[in-house]
Amino acid sequence: MTTDQLESEIAYMKSLAVSGGRGPLKNGANLFWAGLLYGCAAVAQYAMIKGFLPQKVWVAAGIWLGVSIAYAVILAVTVGGAAKCVEAPASRTSHSAWxxxxxGILSFFSAMIVMVNLVPGELNTLSFLLAPIILVLYGVGWWVSATASGTGWMRLVALGCFGGAPVLCLLVNRPEQLLAYAAALVLFAMVPGYALMRAEKA
Structure with a gap:
């Protein structure tokens, strides 16, 4: 084997290692369903505030609890299926990031509940921080996924999340923030999640 052939073989093996180390990300379905379900929940919450649904605490609780239970079931199914597959390191890194x-979302939500109990009357203001914080955390998830997979468009999604968070803050104390949040979930979770699902099947 000549030196050129040896170098060619080494380059080929290196390309296989790099592509195998990255590989398609496997969490597209989780993001798709998160964007769809919680986006619908945000629209339903807006409809309740506007009087299209009964303006009762149990209605709001039922919306978000019902969506969370549905998502937990979907997550259990998708994670169970993914556990049977061999994942590339990039996919494992992305899973860890998400x-x-x-x-982080659960921790912030818990901290918000604690703060509301310690400082009564602040629920209204604090609740408007939840959507921007979630969008920032989504941006972190997309940024890590972009770095791990070497996929440039994910970094653009991350930047969209980071830019969208202060936009949501402009709508503080306005129910329209819920509609903007639903749109953000479609743009930054559901649509790119669907793109990842397509890439998995390719």
């Missing part, structure tokens, strides 16, 4: 995003 798991951290989910824990």
């Amino acid at each position: 798991s951290a995003v989910g824990l």
